[in-house]
Amino acid sequence: MIQVAVMGHGVVGSGVTEILLKHSEEIAKKVQEEIYIKKVLDLREFPDSPIADRFTKNFDDIINDDEIKVVVEVMGGLNPAYDFVKKCLENGKSVVTSNKELVAAKGAELLKIADENNLNFLFEASVGGGIPIIRPLNQCLAANEVREIDGILNGTTNFILAKMIKDSMSFEDALALAQQKGYAERNPAADIEGHDACRKICILASLVFGRHVYPDSVHTEGITKVTLTDVEYASAWGGVIKLIGSVKLTDGKQEIIVAPMFVSEESQLSSVDGVFNAILVKGDSTGDVVFYGKGAGKLPTASAVVADVMDCVKHQNKRRYIFWEDADSSNILPFEETKYSMYVLANADDTDSAFAAANEAFGESKKLSRTNSEKNELAFVTPVLTFADFEKAVEKFEQSGAKVITNIRIAVI
Ligand code: HSE
Secondary structure, three states, X not given: OEEEEEEOOOHXXXXXXXXXXXXXXXXXXHHOOOEEEEEEEOOOOOOOOOOHHHEEOOOHHHHOOOOEEEEEEOOOOOOOHHHHHHHHHHOOOEEEEOOHHHHHHHHHHHHXXXXXXXXXXXXXXXXXXXXXXXXXXXXXXXXXXXXXXXXXXXXXHHHHHHXXXXXXXXXXXXXXXHHHOXXXXXXXXXXXXXXXXXXXXXXXXXXXXXXXXXXXXXXEOOOOXXXXXXXXXXXXXXXXXXXXXXXXXXXXXXXXXXXXXXXXXXXXXXXXXXXXXXXXXXXXXXXXXXXXXXXOOHHHHHHHHHHHHHXXXXXXXXXXXXXXXXXXXXXEOOHHHXXXXXXXXXXXXXXXXXXXXXXXXXXXXXXXXXXXXXOOEEEEEOOOEEHHHHHHHHHHHXXXXXXXXXXXXXXXX
16 A cells, blocks of 8 residues: 645645545556555645545644655645645655646756655646646657647636637636636636746746746746737638747757747647647657647546556656756747747728838738728738847837737747
8 A cells, every 4th residue: 555645635636535536446456556545735624525534734744754655736836835845855755746836946956856866756737737748748759859849738718718719708708707617727817927828838848858947038928918809810810819838949949938829720729629728749750749638627637646646656666757957048049039920900090001111111911801990900910020120120110100009929830
């Protein structure tokens, strides 16, 4: 029998204990050992839980218990999760987490501590919830040179955008609905400002390219400024707006970004609906591989956590090789050098002469039109430019008297 502890009994934590209890026999058969939940850490009371007597409010009950060999961290947030996880790894306990904030901020350090102590630190559930992606990247696709990953990594924003696209719902109403359905994070800013997707693409980039990418070195835009007008122009262009986390190698540097983008309806990512996530991995041998499924929610996420616990049990005293080095941001392509074609929405008294000015400033652009457009509205798609050149072109364009209202990148995926 192997004894485990679960820190946190929220949405994911309660799913972890539910699966471990419900599937205990099948799990024991698969790992050839019974997994016994010895302690559950939470500050709240859960008198109706079938294991109510094993709850504790005191972390010392876990860290000082030498029989506990695997600890699940599903509390979320950086503190006290970081401190607890570090102590567990320093005290002979493998750790499984779903906490993307923790892995994105402290992954390199925690992996090193795990390595030094011959323990496992696994985090399959931190990206894509129930979708297998960490293990496939680390194992099944290991023979490939992965050059690019593009993903819809946040279910809440995908749900909001899908409601805007399909039901013409405003951003505010769609966010309220996502919160009602319990999809959004406690603080919706993490979802709608792109921070959650940023943490996830940082984890994937670190894993694939072997150097820790910290979230604050990644240009991140959320979806708060996306309007129904933009949605209509995306449709006129031949696609939809999606929040994309993307990393690729450009001139030996990592080009990494999180931003809303126009995605062509021919791309596999364009049809990803509701709270679903999809991750497109471009391998040199495999070509495109897409991972699709539920990126959030109690049981999908808990399923990935429990599978990691099972992996720890099967590999006691043996490391699952998963590692990346700590690194500074010198390997990240400066944001100003990233190149995209841009959708631009502008206001101008005379839209014909403003479009002529746009062609002059940005290079030959493609005008977009929609039904019921406002009289002074001009929308177009620029050629591919570096962001530095795009900003210079905006300045030049606005000298014509036109005013840029918004701009959104065009994804090539
Ligand atoms: N708030 C996250 C999402 C939860 O919407 O995808 C899963 O990380």
